[in-house]
Amino acid sequence: MAGFPSGVGVVTTFAGDGSPRGMTCTSLCSVSLDPPVLLVCLGTGSHTLKAVRESGSFAVNLLHAHGRQAAELFASGAPDRFDRVAWRAGAGDAGPHLTEDAHIIADCSVVGDQVVGDHAVLLGEVRAAVPVRRERPLLYGLRRFSVWPHPVDAARPVRDAVG
Numbered sequence: 001m002a003g004f005p006s007g008v009g010v011v012t013t014f015a016g017d018g019s020p021r022g023m024t025c026t027s028l029c030s031v032s033l034d035p036p037v038l039l040v041c042l043g044t045g046s047h048t049l050k051a052v053r054e055s056g057s058f059a060v061n062l063l064h065a066h067g068r069q070a071a072e073l074f075a076s077g078a079p080d081r082f083d084r085v086a087w088r089a090g091a092g093d094a095g096p097h098l099t100e101d102a103h104i105i106a107d108c109s110v111v112g113d114q115v116v117g118d119h120a121v122l123l124g125e126v127r128a129a130v131p132v133r134r135e136r137p138l139l140y141g142l143r144r145f146s147v148w149p150h151p152v153d154a155a156r157p158v159r160d161a162v163g
Helices: 047-055 068-076 158-162
Strands: 009-014 020-025 028-033 036-043 057-063 087-089 096-098 102-116 119-131 138-141 144-147
Touching (some): 009 047, 009 068, 009 096, 020 036, 020 047, 020 068, 036 047, 036 057, 036 102, 047 102, 057 068, 057 096, 068 138
Antiparallel strands (some): 009 020, 009 057, 028 036, 087 096, 138 144
């Protein structure tokens, strides 16, 4: 599937003890507009998946053009990854918001969970979409990162880009 380019997100949540969990995810997409639902795929052995299942919620931090280091950090599994990025708790309990690396953040409640092979396909109903900054999206395909080639339309409201 390396030939299929995708946006890059970091899926975050809080574990039962309140500690943050998160991982890079390129297996994500929009499923429905009404209600707004996102799909993310997380490895079945992931600590993040376990915490999402416990909490019933997660945040999808869609990374912007300058978020590559965060993408690599959260893909590495480094135990101190939340010490190495700027983040804050969102308004709800969905998961940490990566305030410097995301261009849009979606807070989601789990409405579906299906194991397929070595991954869990999670459906998350979007409770809130938080535009963070007007930047071009980070992309991943052919085993490398890239950036959306066109500048962001400054005339278009950020809210229109969310939904």
